[in-house]
Amino acid sequence: MKIAGIELKNPTILASGIMGTTGAALARMSRNGAGAVVTKSIGPVPNKGHNNPSMVELECGYINAMGLPNPSYPGFCEEIKIAKSKMDAPLIASIFGGDAGEFTEVAKGLLSSKPDCFELNVSCPHAEGYGASVGTDPELVHEITASVVDAVDVPVWVKLTPNVTDITPIGRAAESAGASAVVAINTVRGMAIDIHSGYPILGNRFGGLSGPAVKPVAVKCVYDLYEALDIPVIGVGGITCPEDAIEMILAGARAVEIGSAVHDDVQIFEKISKGIDIYLQKYGYSKTEDITGLSHEMI
């Protein structure tokens, strides 16, 4: 299935930040059935990230503040090459920077390792000066997207933050700048406090919420983006089973990304893509596209 410029093996994609630090881990997720994989977000300089705790399972999902740890693009080219040599699934390189210049530097720096696509992380909720610090401003998103689209010869996706009043102007900015798809959503800004010690649990004090708690937020963002844009929407946020993925597709997603659910099951991709196929058969559809955005017609 060709979506947003790349040929996916199936509609389940490994989300950024999950098992994405090494080529070997990415290839493992492909073996486990991911239709494509997204790398950990790579930036211009090596970064150790925030102190631990950096990810904690809560009652309703997970809260994390990794702090964009990465070895920077020169160090990561080798990992992309390893991943690509071990798998057929497309590899999407997630990148971040503080401005258009840094984004473009990182994208160009990774080109020699031949990623199939770029995903721009303008949505990490807990890295000062990066991520959502730039991704809440439509003009900056437009400038960054246009700059990377101009610099590379592969599709560019833009991953959006839900931590805005209305996600559609940011989506439109990405689309008008030449993005091939938008990916929604990144984590929802959140915090957890240890009531016994009084300390915020995360090393960074606050972070981003993922897992089942954010799925309704993601479904609404995908629904709104589907209405507002012509380019495909990739749905992500709290998908843990085929039913969750189907709900996201009905809201308007052409494919889905899966992250936190890897915690409970590393084989999750295979299970969800099989479950989607069973659903399509049951209701007489032949492909995922046939049900993408179907809920919009139910009025």
Next chain:
Amino acid sequence: MRPIHSKITEITEESPNVRTFFFDTQFDEAIPGQFVMVWVHGTDEVPMTLSGKNSITVQKVGDATSRMFELGIGDHMGLRGPFGRGFTIPKKDEKVLFIAGGVGAAPIAPLADIVKARGIETHTILGSRSCDELLFRERFACGRVDITTDDGSEGRNGFVTDQLAETDTSYYDRIYVCGPEIMMYKVFEILEARNGHVKTEFSLHRYFKCGIGVCGACGMDPDGLRVCRDGPVFNGGELEGSEFGHYERDSSGCKYHF
């Protein structure tokens, strides 16, 4: 799970740089070799293999462990776990060999306790830099114990590998190893040459970020095995041709060769 607010009930000074902290939190279900994420409030959270159902044994090496050494009885830490895959518990009729170097004796000691209670035949090769850093020798005393020290202050003057070279490992059904990675790799090489690595389990250490198998920071080459979830205990067969003994990655993902 959220961190369990745990009070320090006792502290044992094992050596100048190693202390055992006992807590009012018991991990009764823990399998020897499993670890807990230990949150030192306001500093960091680090993985520590349980040295008992309610204890961790800590070597002072960085920010978090240095801060731990400033804490006393009645102070608190946050504990999450037990996580990861522990050691395979030997059957009653099996003979086991323990090989432990330095603070690497801590993960193996709870296994020795179980083995002792079941009356299983054991042999331990216990090494350290010097005699005052030998850890838990009394917990291994259920069977023969060969001691090695780098400086010759007690037992054999040399490394655990010198002792292992002269040990007939074909006699043992299971071998358990923990210590510095270079030591473990030398042990691995000796045992691999004897085809004994496949009956051997190694307890590995890597930088953990999430600690729960999601982020991939501790993924090993070439198969992407997660030390925090698929390990930290690995069978020697799983480590063949891997990064084990060669390199690890730091918190940014940059490689460092041993």
